[in-house]
Amino acid sequence: MSRPLTRADLDALPSYVPGRNPADLARELGLTEAIKLASNEVPFGLLPGVAEAVAEAAAQGHRYPDMGVLALREALAERFKVDVDRVATGCGSVALFEHVVKAAATRGDEVLYSWRSFEAYPIVVAGVGATSVRVPNTPGHGHDLEAMAAAITPKTRIVVVCNPNNPTGTSVGRAAMDAFVDAVPSDVLIVVDEAYREFVTDPDVPDALEEYGDRPNVVVLRTFSKAWGLAGLRAGYLVAAPEVADAVRKVVTPFSTNACVQAAALAALEADVEMRRRAAIMISERDRLTTALRALVPQIPDSQSNFLWLPIGEQTVPFAKHCESRGVIVRPFAGEGVRASFGTPEQNDRFVAVASEFFA
Ligand SMILES: Cc1ncc(COP(=O)(O)O)c(C=O)c1O
Structure with a gap:
């Protein structure tokens, strides 16, 4: 056969x-x-200025882009008051999510998330050969963080909190999130996917970067695709502990934050x-x-x-x-x-x- x-x-x-x-x-x-x-x-x-920045970068398209994505990472680091070595970028935050999973999990490891959530999670986890563990959403369509914490096993390498959650729009409040990040063992990565952070107005919904960003096992994923309007150009970023960000940068497909994207994201930040x-x-x-x-x-x-x-x-x-x-x-x-x-x-x-x- x-x-x-x-x-x-x-x-x-x-x-x-x-x-x-x-x-x-x-x-x-x-x-x-x-x-x-x-x-x-x-x-x-x-956003204003983006098309011009892309055109200018495209004119130099015969050259490879800066593989270290330094100007964009520096702009993000300055914006969020973090060291530049804590920032990584990717071809959309979905690609970065894949790189995080690749950097932390392998065959036999578990990646835990609430379900229903972002449809890319199971695809990425299976692609890496790890095992998805899905904890059902609450009857109100949100994450059940207590059940998620209880579902962690010695095989768990990553837990994902999608906040606000796609596709239900629900969000996790501060008290529940505080308790969760304390409950998760320090050798398990907590990926907080904040693709929609710019639309959050409820003061009870924590900004993971501000509130948990200094914890060594927290990874905050963000994107330029939504509020920043760059979905077609593909730019995502994360902020994590330097060792985690470094591991992620090692597995990133080389040059995948291309020159036009780097220029577009920098111009978008100017149009804040x-x-x-x-x-x-x-x-x-x-x-x-x-x-x-x-x-x-x-x-x-x-x-x-x-x-x-x-x-x-x-x-x-x-x-x-x-x-x-x-x-x-x-x-x-x-x-x-x-x-x-x-x-x-x-x-x-x-x-x-x-x-x-x-x-x-
Ligand atoms: C929760 C969540 N994370 C990540 C992404 C991916 O965004 P990007 O376009 O940056 O890959 C999406 C896109 O729909 C999303 O809903």
Whole structure:
């Protein structure tokens, strides 16, 4: 019998589902425009200065980029008042997550996370050959940190806290997080994935960098993809203890934070005031949409992110299909719920109208 060319254990792995292309859908439906509320992007285009910085970097594209990503790491280190050797960057925070898992876990090791959470976690963990341990979300769709702490075994190398959680938007409060970081053994990495940190307004939701960043086993993952509007350019970063950041940098694919991305992220940081202005629009849309959509789906949990979770069980796929038939792309998780990202106020109005039609 011949050996399979690729690993047989990957057959059981679900593929990552990217959001559908709105231009394709619009063409299919004969609409002038379809809207994508499926990937938690922000709808405003690039921040000022980014396109020019990318063009300038691209003009030198025949040269390799700075492999150490020093200028960007220094800018991040200054911003967060940490040493530069504590910062690592990657081709999106999802790639950095993979590098962290690679740096800390191997076959037979366990990586523990709440479920449902970010769909890349099981894919990355299996890719490295480690074992996923999933602790079910609470009935309110959040992390059960006590159960997560209790599920740690001698094989656990990493626990992940996604705060706010994708796709449910829920967040972990300070008291629960304080108790959790104290409960996790010091030889287990705590990865706090804060992809949506810039949208957090609840003062009870801790900033992991500020509040736990000095603990040697805490890794804080952030991204330029969401509030900073660079999803297509792929820039993520982490702050960790120097030894951990160094181990991560060792396993990073060389040059994967490319020259255009380094320039784009630096330019985006310069446009910080504008980023905050845009994030504030998403935050006010969050309040408005929560009220409007709860009139249709009362069990929507509070969100601290730029999306809402509609836990509508068996209605999930029919609802997503209904939205798509009206030119609105949302992200269904069959049998569980729909994640809807916030667009412009006009796009959100259109989504509420489409949802009202379905639930009427
Ligand atoms: C919780 C969470 N972490 C990480 C990511 C990945 O972001 P990036 O685009 O930086 O890879 C996402 C993207 O959806 C996310 O929701």
